[in-house]
Amino acid sequence: MAQRLDTRDRDFEARFTALLGEKRESAADVNDAVAKIIARVREEGDAALIDLTRQFDRLDLNETGIAVSADEVDAARAQVDDATFAALELANARILDHHSRQRPGDDRYTDDRGVDIGQRWTPVASAGLYVPGGTASYPSSVLMNAVPAKVAGVKRLVMVVPSRRGELNPLVLVAAKLAGVDEIYRIGGAQAVAALAFGTETIKPVVKIVGPGNAYVAAAKRQVFGQVGIDMVAGPSEVVVIADAENDPAWIAADLLAQAEHDAAAQSILITDDAAFADAVIEAVESQLATLPRAETARASWDDFGAVILVASLDEAPALADRLAPEHLEIATGNADELTAKVSDAGAIFVGRYTPEVIGDYVAGTNHVLPTARSARFASGLGVLDFMKRTSILKLDADSLKALGPSAMSLARAEGLEAHRRSVSIRLNLPE
Numbered sequence: 001m002a003q004r005l006d007t008r009d010r011d012f013e014a015r016f017t018a019l020l021g022e023k024r025e026s027a028a029d030v031n032d033a034v035a036k037i038i039a040r041v042r043e044e045g046d047a048a049l050i051d052l053t054r055q056f057d058r059l060d061l062n063e064t065g066i067a068v069s070a071d072e073v074d075a076a077r078a079q080v081d082d083a084t085f086a087a088l089e090l091a092n093a094r095i096l097d098h099h100s101r102q103r104p105g106d107d108r109y110t111d112d113r114g115v116d117i118g119q120r121w122t123p124v125a126s127a128g129l130y131v132p133g134g135t136a137s138y139p140s141s142v143l144m145n146a147v148p149a150k151v152a153g154v155k156r157l158v159m160v161v162p163s164r165r166g167e168l169n170p171l172v173l174v175a176a177k178l179a180g181v182d183e184i185y186r187i188g189g190a191q192a193v194a195a196l197a198f199g200t201e202t203i204k205p206v207v208k209i210v211g212p213g214n215a216y217v218a219a220a221k222r223q224v225f226g227q228v229g230i231d232m233v234a235g236p237s238e239v240v241v242i243a244d245a246e247n248d249p250a251w252i253a254a255d256l257l258a259q260a261e262h263d264a265a266a267q268s269i270l271i272t273d274d275a276a277f278a279d280a281v282i283e284a285v286e287s288q289l290a291t292l293p294r295a296e297t298a299r300a301s302w303d304d305f306g307a308v309i310l311v312a313s314l315d316e317a318p319a320l321a322d323r324l325a326p327e328h329l330e331i332a333t334g335n336a337d338e339l340t341a342k343v344s345d346a347g348a349i350f351v352g353r354y355t356p357e358v359i360g361d362y363v364a365g366t367n368h369v370l371p372t373a374r375s376a377r378f379a380s381g382l383g384v385l386d387f388m389k390r391t392s393i394l395k396l397d398a399d400s401l402k403a404l405g406p407s408a409m410s411l412a413r414a415e416g417l418e419a420h421r422r423s424v425s426i427r428l429n430l431p432e
């Protein structure tokens, strides 16, 4: 069962601090193994991909080819029923709509010294999208990663997805086509990340790699950073639910389990001001676990990392939420808007009793790739800006150079950089 805390207990601060410091990811050191895999892909290219895929995914790429063909993608549609396809189309359209609003604007103006100054946004030339395929497959994550890239204007979008024993979820391929992915390769793990970063005979390198994955994928992304850009390294899922006693305990229990079923290392936390309601939610979690297909995973997550925090007043909840900085925060209280305004550190906030986090996972339109492990204190969810970069633009004429140049020369002299000083003075015809 989840641990219980009460802000009125004398040991609360110590226990809450321990909860914040908890490491939920495997401590196993995968870095050395990943470094070796990356080195092999750099040296041997496709041959390393073929060998490592045989070893880790039990698939012979000599038989299937590394690339997924357009015919295979088209054939996948026939394996998806119409209702599921319609749901995918709705999700795609809403994610597209919402992310279109994130497109940044360029800026160009002339300041009071006559300097023409501004900034311009351009997309990265190519992006690699890692789609996990080890233990579960996530068509929704294909859309969440690919759509913002398309909205940003990325010209070449490359997807990698492991195909264990040759199996590929047809909905993943259908989602890739819907979102406009250009190339798909049936490889996974650190070798796929290395191929995207350095290229092989078959795969041209990309300039940015995004997408969630297991510890090997995360370590590989960290190791290739610099050669390519990466998004955040998102870890196991988490949710904090702030709820008053007016909720149906079964609804709140369902929300806690929706996160717990992702991963044994996922974390679900309830904050409430009513002890009897807390008991009722815990009871509902137990009864729902009895019929949950992924009960083993959800049970492990709830028992090992779940928590129920009792507060004297819900006014205490926003500060606790900020300290937890969760990936997802649900606020199911009568004054949900008021509490929402008081929280600043959360990846995404779901406001009110009728906004389960799961709607954000699939069809709301907001992105479900969000910062975990308290990184919402400094990071944001995946969005259009992750696929763009900003270039500043300056244009001076003789007069504006005369207006600004002398100050630049003074600062250059102060830094002992004479060539810098001369680069200005030579244009202003000033003496050496």
Ligand SMILES: NC(=O)c1ccc[n+]([C@@H]2O[C@H](COP(=O)([O-])OP(=O)(O)OC[C@H]3O[C@@H](n4cnc5c(N)ncnc54)[C@H](O)[C@@H]3O)[C@@H](O)[C@H]2O)c1
Binding pocket: 033, 056, 057, 131, 132, 133, 134, 135, 136, 138, 141, 162, 187, 188, 189, 190, 191, 212, 213, 214, 215, 216, 217, 234, 235, 236, 237, 262, 263, 368, 369, 370
């Ligand atoms: N935050 C999100 O939005 C989000 C969404 C979906 C999934 N996820 C997370 O992504 C992860 C997916 O993990 P997964 O394992 O199912 O799939 P995965 O595709 O990330 O990993 C499978 C690959 O791992 C490599 N691998 C496995 N064992 C290895 C070993 N011993 N040595 C070297 N390489 C090895 C293999 O190459 C294999 O192809 C989960 O933790 C899940 O919670 C997060």
Ligand SMILES: N[C@H](CO)Cc1c[nH]c[nH+]1
Binding pocket: 138, 140, 141, 237, 238, 327, 361, 368, 369, 370
């Ligand atoms: N909740 C996950 C992100 O934390 C995303 C997801 C995909 N499918 C279902 N849920």
Ligand SMILES: [Zn+2]
Binding pocket: 258, 259, 262, 358, 361
């Ligand atoms: Zn989810």
